[in-house]
Structures are given as structure tokens and as C-alpha cells.
Amino acid sequence: MSITVPTAQAWNVGLALVGSTAATDLLRDYYTEVSNRYHQLHLGRPSTPREIEEGLAAAPSDDLAPPTGLFLLARHGDDPAGCVGLRILDPYTAELTRMFVRPALRGLGGGARLLVAAESLARDLGAERIVLDTRLDLVEARALYLRHGYVEIPAYHDGTYAEIFYERRLPSSSNKK
Template sequence: MTNWTVRVAAAAGSPLNREYNAEMISRYWGRPTNDAEIDSYERDEQDHDVPVFLVLSLDGNDVGCLGMRFLSGDVGELTRMFVRESLRGRGGASALLVAMEAEAVRHGVTALRLDTRKDLVEARSLYAKHGFTEIARYNDAEYADHWFEKRLTSAHHAAMS
């Protein structure tokens, strides 16, 4: 059993954002990326609006992250789900999702949405395992192929209290 620690942190300046961006670029294009390409993406294309940002740690080392922004009303949107490759499959992403659901409830969110790409098969499996269901497109994200939602029910809210 791995003992994960999840804490709220600031998204701005987190080195985990850069690791996430590097992986997303490399996986999308099917080739390694470089600093100039990551810099360009971070400057020009990345949505910087991530008011809730969680950092996953193991033995004092930051190894993953998950962000949430607020859409209209009481809907939150997950973004930047990332766990370092060497630590995947050990429950870190699940720890992040559970912690973010608790944060969402604290912020009055009753539904979480997210978009993802077709090449991120393991992410889609993770979201389904945690009760997210595929929905119709809700945004115009350029690289998204799949959209998911999870309703945070009153029973879920009570369990988080």
C-alpha cells in the first residue's frame, strides 16, 4: 500500500505543470518534445485558469497533480491530471480524484466535467472506474475527443462532510 499525500497548492510555477505539458505534447505527436516547444505551448496555448490545484506527494517528493476550474453555476472542470510514469498504477491518480471531489464539494460544486483525448486510454479507464460517464461535447477544446461528467450526489456530499 502506497501512502500518498495530497495537498492544495498554487498551479502557477509548479514544475509538475511542465512535466504534464511535456507528456501531453509527446504523446499527442508520438515523439519526444523539447524545451522550445513546451515554452511555446505554455506561453501561447495553455489555459492558465486553474484556481484549485492539488499536488500528490510520495515520501516528500511531488509526483503528480490535478487541477479544477469553475464553469458556469455549480460545475467544476478537471484538468492537468498527471502522475509520473514510474509511479502509475499504484493508486496516486485515484487519491487525487478522491481529494479533488472533496475540494469540489467544499466549493459548492455538484458536478465535475472533463475532456480528454482518444490516446489517453488509461485516463478514460480511470475516470470510468471513479463514476464518470461519457457525455456530449460541452466545450470547444481543440484536442479533446471524449467528454465526461460525474454528478456529486447529496449522498456523496454527506460522505465528504
């Protein structure tokens, strides 16, 4: 029996066009995973291909491009491996969204690299805080946010799938660690 273990390749995170092939593929993988988990939990079955397509159409990521947002893509070695979006809510608040690392590469630091890069960009844009929403069943994401200083806050919108909300106050650029 042989087990394939991801190698200790470097993570690289950078800005990407949300409509690029790599971004589109990662966003499809992200949506498929969160949709399947939701359907499995609530309906006892995975999502159908039609449900995936309808969900992607209903929740486009077009706003994760200037002037309303930014999109980051993480590569593990040369391979697209994760992503995160930043949406500008107001001059002092950015929203983290579409946070995803491919399952085979989880636990290797990609999520942390994406968070640090997103926080740095948000700070550069003048944001003083980052907010996000997630679902209670996305326990890996919730643990990542808590490990990185995010705290639970009251709901800031009433989205259908938003069950828990977090915030992280960003240190000013002059206080960067």
C-alpha cells in the same frame, strides 16, 4: 540486474500554489508527456523543446487559483508526484484538468487519491458535477475516469485537442460515503 520498485510510501494530496516550483515542474512534465504522445501519434516524432515551450505559453494554468479554480499537488512520501486542477465553470460545475501522475508512480493509487480530493473540494465549493475532456489516446486516464464513475457526455466546448468528454455527478455532502 537490479530493478527499482517504488516503495509503499503514503500519498498526501493538498492544495498548492499553481506557480510554486513543485507545481511548475509537474505541469511541465504533464505537458511534455501529453505533447510527446500527440506528436508521436500524429507526426511520428516527439515534441521539440520549442514546441513544449510554445504549448506551455499557449495553455497557461493561471486560472487554477482562486477565484477561478484550485490546484492540488500529490506527494508520494516527500516527493511531488502528481497534480490536478479544478476550474470553476459555473456555480454547479467544476472542470477537472491537468490530471497527472509521474509515470514511475502510476498504478500505486495516486490518480485515485487526486480524483477523490478534487471531487471533495468541488463538492465543498457547491459543485454538483465535475466535467472533463481528454484525448482518445490517453487510455490510462480514460480508464481511471471510468473506474471512478465518470460517464461519457456530449462535448461542452470545441477545444482543439478535446476528443472525448466525461462527467461525474457528485453526491451531496450529506450523502458522502
